[in-house]
Structures are given as C-alpha cells and as structure tokens.
Amino acid sequence: MESTVKSPATVYLCPRITADNLVKVYEALGRRATGRVAIKLSTGEAGNPNHLSVDVIKKLVHLLDGTIVECNTAYDGRRCNVPDHMQTAAEHGFTAIAEVDIMDGEGELTLPVRNGRHLHENYVGRNWRNYDFTVVLSHFKGHPMAGFGGALKNVAIGMASSAGKAWIHTAGQSRQVPVDWENVPLQTDFLESMAEACESVFDRAGENILFISVANNLSVDCDCVAEPEPVRMGDIGILASLDPVALDRACVDMVYQSADPGKVHLIERMEQRQATHLLDYAEQLGLGTQKYVIEHIEPVGAQS
Numbered sequence: 001m002e003s004t005v006k007s008p009a010t011v012y013l014c015p016r017i018t019a020d021n022l023v024k025v026y027e028a029l030g031r032r033a034t035g036r037v038a039i040k041l042s043t044g045e046a047g048n049p050n051h052l053s054v055d056v057i058k059k060l061v062h063l064l065d066g067t068i069v070e071c072n073t074a075y076d077g078r079r080c081n082v083p084d085h086m087q088t089a090a091e092h093g094f095t096a097i098a099e100v101d102i103m104d105g106e107g108e109l110t111l112p113v114r115n116g117r118h119l120h121e122n123y124v125g126r127n128w129r130n131y132d133f134t135v136v137l138s139h140f141k142g143h144p145m146a147g148f149g150g151a152l153k154n155v156a157i158g159m160a161s162s163a164g165k166a167w168i169h170t171a172g173q174s175r176q177v178p179v180d181w182e183n184v185p186l187q188t189d190f191l192e193s194m195a196e197a198c199e200s201v202f203d204r205a206g207e208n209i210l211f212i213s214v215a216n217n218l219s220v221d222c223d224c225v226a227e228p229e230p231v232r233m234g235d236i237g238i239l240a241s242l243d244p245v246a247l248d249r250a251c252v253d254m255v256y257q258s259a260d261p262g263k264v265h266l267i268e269r270m271e272q273r274q275a276t277h278l279l280d281y282a283e284q285l286g287l288g289t290q291k292y293v294i295e296h297i298e299p300v301g302a303q304s
Contacts, residue, residue, distance in 0.1 A: 008291040009246035015237035016299035017216055019059035025240045025297055026060055026135075031210050035132025037066040040158055042139060042149075043089040043100070046078035047226040050217035052139050054093035061098045066135065068094050071104045071125040071158065074165035074177050077226065103127035104161035111200035115285055118171040118193045122200040123164030133208045136244070140213040140236075140251045142220035142229075142266050145169075146191065147275025149222045150251050151211040151244040152282060155201050156194035168193045187274055195282040198244070202287060211247050212240040215254065220269040233262035238297075245288025249279050 012028045014021045026033075039061055044051030061068065070089070072080055079085040082105040089100045103125025111122045128134075138154040146153050157165055163175040170179065171189035184190060202209065215236035221228035236254050241247040252270065255263050270276070283290055 008293050009241055009243035009289050010295055011239055011241045011246050011250040011292045012295050012297050013237055013239050013250070014297035014299055016301065017056060017214060017235060017238055018299070018301045019056050020300045021297070022056055022060050022212070022214070022238055023063060024300060025238045026212060028295070028297055029210050029240055029242060031207070031242060033064050033066070033133045033135050033210065036130065037064045037133045037135060038069040038128065038131035039064065039066040039098070039135045039137050040069050040154060041137045042154065042158060042223045043068075043070050043079065043085065043094055044092050044223040045226045046088045046091065048223050048228055050139070050141065050219055050228060050231065051092055051223045052137065052214055054097050056214065057137065058097040064135065066098060067131070068098045068100045069103050069125070069128070069131070070100070071160060071165075072102060072162040073224065074162050074169065074179050076178050080162065101127055103159070108161040108164060111204055113196045113200045114203065115199060116196045118189055119167070119196045120172070122197040123161045123167060124159045124201065125161050128159060134205055136209065136211045138211070138213040139217070139223055140215040140239075141218050141222055142269045143222040143273070144225065145273065146194070146278065147270040147273030148248075148252060148266075150213055150248040152194060152198050152248055152278060155244070156197040159201060160197060168197050188277055191274065191278040192281045194278055195285055195287065198282065198287055199285050210240070210242055211244045212238065213247055213251055214238050215251050218255070218266055220265050229265075232265050233258060233260040241292070243288040243292070245279055245282045245290060246292035249290040250292055250294065252276060252279070
C-alpha cells in the first residue's frame with residue numbers, strides 16, 4: 001500500500017442487506033477477485049447468532065468460486081481446534097455453501113512487519129499462501145477488547161494463527177495459547193499491534209485484496225462471544241472500499257450519525273476501549289486514510 005494517502009478514499013454504501021446487493025457492492029469496487037479466492041470471514045462462536053448470514057453471502061461466494069477461510073482462536077471454546085471449528089462452521093451453515101479452510105490447521109506462515117513498534121513478525125495461517133486473492137468480508141459490530149470489529153480486525157486477528165493471535169494481543173510478548181487475558185499489555189499497544197499485523201498482510205497481498213463490511217446485528221460484543229449482549233440498534237447496511245482504514249472509519253462514523261438511540265451502547269464500548277486509536281495508527285503506518293467520500297449504491301430487490 002502507499003506510504004502516504006493524500007486524496008479521500010471511496011466507500012460504497014448500500015443500505016439494504018441482501019445477497020443481490022452484496023454482489024452489487026462488490027462489483028462497484030471495480031477490482032475483480034480472480035484465481036483461487038479466499039473469503040475471510042468469522043464463522044462465529046457456537047451459540048452466537050449474530051455472524052454473517054449464509055443466505056446473504058452465498059451468492060457472492062458462489063460467484064467468486066471462493067473458499068471460506070478462518071483460523072483457530074486463542075481462547076478455549078468451540079473454535080480453538082480444527083475438528084470443533086469445522087463442526088461450528090457446519091452448524092452455522094458455512095460448509096453447506098463452500099469449502100471451509102481453517103488456515104492454521106497445518107501451521108503458520110511468518111510475515112515480516114516493516115514498521116513495527118511492537119511486532120517485527122506476524123504469524124498467519126499457513127494455508128493463506130495457497131490463495132491468489134483475498135476478499136475480507138467482515139461483520140462490523142462491537143468487540144469486548146478492540147471496541148469494534150471491522151476490516152482491520154478481521155485481517156489482523158482473523159487471519160492470525162492461534163499463536164499469532166496471542167502474539168498480537170500481547171503486543172509481541174507471548175505466543176502462549178490460551179492467552180492470560182488478565183495480564184495483556186496496554187490497550188494502545190494491542191491496537192497498534194493489530195495495525196502492524198495488517199501491514200504485513202497488505203504488503204504480501206498487494207492489490208489482490210478488497211474489503212466489504214456488513215454492518216448489522218450491532219451488538220457491543222463480537223461473533224467470538226458465545227453469549228453476546230443483545231442487539232440494541234438497527235442495521236446500517238453494506239459498505240465496501242479498497243481502503244480498509246476508510247471503510248472502518250465510515251462504519252464507525254455511521255454508528256455515531258445514526259438516529260437510533262440504541263447506538264449509545266456501542267459508542268460507549270468503542271470509547272471505553274479507545275477503539276479509533278487503531279485507525280489513527282493504521283493511517284500513520286500508511287495503510288489507508290480516514291478521509292473518505294460515500295458513493296451510494298441503489299439497492300436492488302424489494303425486501304431487506
């Protein structure tokens with residue numbers, strides 16, 4: 001990616017969340033996902049109903065002939081090993097629409113971090129090397145540690161191996177799994193480590209990557225929480241960009257700009273976790289810009 005970004009990025013927005021509109025937003029980006037396509041999403045912890053709907057994503061997944069990719073978690077649960085993770089993915093409907101690849105099932109791929117204050121290496125699922133193009137398909141929502149989860153978190157934590165997740169959460173101090181969550185470093189160090197991990201992935205991917213976020217089921221908790229807090233605000237829509245920093249910034253801004261009074265819970269979570277420091281530091285690293293323009297996509301279909 002460019003080391004400096006001078007002009008605003010384009011973020012596409014469609015307010016109606018349907019399979020056809022997801023395809024339309026992808027096509028608006030103007031960057032074709034070709035070759036062996038990895039579609040990085042969260043399969044969601046068992047018991048959490050808020051993950052991306054297979055009915056919404058399957059048309060795009062089939063259009064791209066994509067493989068859904070994930071990595072194991074750094075906490076105990078139903079996604080911390082390949083058999084349980086695959087079973088959870090099946091229960092949530094993902095294996096019925098595409099092949100699912102738990103990318104760190106056979107080890108890690110070490111990526112260098114060029115500008116790391118905390119990390120000098122990043123550890124992603126080994127199987128990522130088998131793909132030509134990556135579609136970062138994120139569910140934008142809150143997060144108990146990061147404040148919000150969007151495109152950058154889906155890359156940094158989502159593509160990291162289980163030990164790589166521990167490495168990022170501890171700002172390069174430990175690869176121990178499960179993580180001792182009571183002794184993780186400063187929040188800003190964690191957020192900056194996520195940005196540094198993203199830098200390594202973007203360096204490797206070049207232009208063979210794009211970013212789409214579905215902002216719905218906006219709980220303050222992420223899809224990794226087995227029993228998330230209730231959803232208290234309405235859906236925003238589908239957003240996409242070739243710039244992940246602009247995309248996350250637009251999603252955050254639309255929470256603040258929403259007329260839904262339920263937004264206060266998600267705003268409180270983001271502010272408690274200093275969430276937008278991730279965007280400030282990512283921009284400082286040259287991963288994108290927080291300046292953007294919205295291009296509205298006319299919805300297709302009669303029902304949301």
